Amino acid sequence: MTPVRTAVVTGGASGIGRAIARRLAADGLRVAVFDIAPGETGDALTVDVCDRAQVDKAMATVRERYGPVSVLVNAAGKDGFTRFSDLPFEEWRRIVDINLNGVFHCVQSVLPDMWEGRWGRIVNISSSSTHSGQPFMAHYVAAKSAVNGLTKALALELGPRGITVNAVPPGFIDTPMLRTAEHEGRLGGSIEEHIDRTPVRRVGRPEDIAATCAFLVSEEAGYITGQIIGVNGGRNT
Ligand SMILES: NC(=O)c1ccc[n+]([C@@H]2O[C@H](COP(=O)([O-])OP(=O)(O)OC[C@H]3O[C@@H](n4cnc5c(N)ncnc54)[C@H](O)[C@@H]3O)[C@@H](O)[C@H]2O)c1
Structure with missing residues (x-):
């Protein structure tokens, strides 16, 4: 019988991360959410993924409550929209800190549990902008592309220990992030106009990403690692 697994989902207070936390909980995993915003799914801990001390402390709390953590989904993220020539280094x-270094901290923090247990599933939520590029989002695209690269390197390093590492780059998913982008005129058209340009003719749902994650963290996905699995309605192939 498969043991009850403990999962940490970052960014689980909203949008894609929340749908992933809900889905994993529905599938029978014990789920802890790390987010700077208050969450409502699973065990919600207030954690800034950029702060290693906070991440380690929260990971220790989860470990104490439920035992070793064997599933990690990194969904915390933040976009940005500034012309590169005007982009302050601070921004x-x-x-980069939120989208890339946060993944570094969470993976390194959880790794001893997976290493010891000789079993682990890591899924990193990157972005379809890593396929297509995106003007005025150089920092975001660079950080998310690095997450794809980190995914591939870690898959090779951790595979022999039974730990898989995959990335899911979502495209055009209906979340507060997408609605804000539409509202601020950053989408290059309305969501309705984008639906017409999307092969499956609908906007993506957070549950589409959650379903992919649910499979990737399952026992039967053990032969899939180092992959970048686009979930984007066919907008990027
Ligand atoms: N919505 C899309 O179409 C889309 C497309 C490509 C990539 N993504 C990626 O998917 C992921 C989820 O995005 P979403 O659309 O659900 O956005 P969202 O804004 O609804 O959710 C992001 C969550 O991350 C949390 N977060 C931000 N900074 C954090 C930090 N420092 N520490 C902890 N938590 C933090 C936020 O509080 C929020 O709950 C992100 O990584 C995003 O970059 C989304």
């Missing part, structure tokens, strides 16, 4: 650094 560049902040976006």
Whole structure:
């Protein structure tokens, strides 16, 4: 029988992360959420993923409550929209910190549990902008592309220990992040106009990403690692 697994989902207070936390809980995992915003799914801990001390402390709390953590989904993220020539280094650094360094901290913090247990599943939520590029989002695209690269390197390093590492780059998913981008005129058209340009003719749902994650963290996905699995309605192939 498969043991009850403990999962940490970062960014689980909103949008994609929240849908992932809900889905993993529905699938029977014990779920802890790390987010700077208050969460409502699973065991919600207030954690800034950029702060290693906070991450380690929260990981220790989860370990104490539920035992070793064997599933990690990194969904915390923040976008940014500034012309590169005007991009202050501070903003560049902040976006890299949240989207890339946060993944570094959470993976390194959880790793002893997975290493010891010789079993682990890590899923990193990157972005379809890593396929397509995106003007005025150089910092975000660079950070998310680095997450894809980190995913591949870690897959090779951790595979022999039974730990898989994959990335899911979402595209055009209906969350507060997407709605804000539409509201601020940053989408290059409305969501309705984008639906017409999307092969499956609908906007993505957070549950589409959650379903992919649910499979990737399952026992039967053990032969899939180092992959970048696009979930984008066919907008990027
Ligand atoms: N919505 C899309 O179409 C889309 C497309 C590509 C990539 N993504 C990525 O998917 C992930 C989820 O995005 P979403 O659309 O659900 O956005 P969202 O804004 O709804 O959720 C992001 C969550 O991350 C949390 N967060 C931000 N900074 C944090 C920090 N320092 N520490 C801990 N938590 C932090 C926020 O509080 C929020 O709850 C992000 O990594 C995002 O970059 C989304």
